[in-house]
Amino acid sequence: MRDYLKPTLLIAPLLLFLAVAYIVPFLGVVSWSFTLPQPGIGNYTSAVTDPLIISVFVRTFRICLFVTVFAVIMAYAIALIWVRGTPTQRLIAELCILIPFWISVLTRAFGWVALLSNRGLINTWLTQLGAISEPLTLVRNEFGVILGMVHFLIPFAVFPIASAMRSLDERVLLAARGMGSSRTRTFLQVFLPMTAPGILGAAIMVFVFSLGFFITPAILGGGRSVMAAELIYLRIFQSPNWGLGAAISVLMMVIVGLLLTLLMRYARPKSMLS
Template identity: 90%
Template sequence: MRDILKPALLVGPLLLFLAAAYVVPFLGVLSWSFTLPEPGLHNYANALTDELILSVFLRTFRICLFVTVFAVIAAYAIALVWVRGTPAQRLAAEVCILIPFWISVLTRAFGWVALLSNRGLINTWLTQLGVISEPLTLVRNEFGVILGMTHFLVPFAVFPIASAMRSLDERVLLAARGMGASRARTFWQVFLPMTAPGVLGAAIIVFVFSLGFFITPAILGGGRSVMAAELIYLRIFQSPNWGLGAAISVLMMVVVGLLLGLLMRYARPKSMLS
């Protein structure tokens, strides 16, 4: 009995905190979606049939897909240097990974605005060098949103990929090289497939995180690339239509849950955590 009580006493406060912080608020949002402004399923019907809401959903998934691909590719390159580079390269990679965690998402977003706006550093330099005659539109569109979100999420994708790389058996790579495989063939046919669980884990993390982004799309999108989180904010605080905003929130939670269930099933969680 004591063996059961001790873990329960240790884990119990954490479970109570998580229930108070996440489960109770979600149940409140769930009840709003069915009761406001009047009981029924009309909020879900509107969310699934309104062309504006559907276009926001499609834009959200499109942006998240691009962000996931670019972030995972960049994270794989950084993790490769971090795990298999020289000591100096590893130190530089660690600095690149850790420093972004010390900078707030708001500061990063405005930093990208300073770089990408019509009078920003990039357009100013390109104009002065004679490369372009008119400023490029790099913000207030999906390009700026994807760039800013990718920059924020790359460090989160590095860790599962680096973990997969560190768990590799070096003898397998040496065997491939000993049998005459080139470095490129060893990478594409041995190293990359063996780190695939880490890549898939990173993709899951990035995609799920990006679905809930609000500040970066709001600043870099300038209201022209509205994503689901910003739409929920607009429906609750500016329309206001709390019931519809709650229904959109619940639908996003369902989508995230389904994606996590499917991806974790095929990603083999044990191999991702090893």
């Protein structure tokens, strides 16, 4: 057996599993989008012209954009501590990154409801302190959705940023400091640009993940901040309009595919994962 065939045979079961588990069902969804309730492209026409669907797409991208910005900023700060902090700081940062992976998304969402609802801990404390006279509306709106999604996605954004930070050549930073550059200037003009691939990779990863969020927006949005994934669920299981739901799903997959192509093209994932 030729040497180059051995790796192919090793990954063949994985490729077969992925094809059966993902590609075949997706092709079925594509088929629904063109055949239900009648053959044609009517579902795609509705998806790009219906004001309700367009408003959901706009809300989805707006929320995902805010989530991406806030999550990446916070993840950058955590990654900086994790990579360049003292041993104690690194341990605390590592715990903050890893512990959330042990808690389900459903538990986190209901935890935020307990904190942010009108009778939740935050409103109760603020009322008892006399800071507010009426409860603040912190859930069943976009604010609650964004907060819950940012909390969930920060750990995912940390890893590509931390990988980019670890791959830096320390000699470049020492050279900048040796030439009289201040810490702030070195960070802004040397360190930050050199970690840009990790930032871009984290941003695209968070944006792609947030596009498909369902549980967190459904619970914290309370049906008032419907995102694309929830709309697909409503169209398939409650309307029902399987063809339109399938068309929206295909459009979302196309968008995710374009974003992943952008990641592979510009973020240099091999260098981030090295």
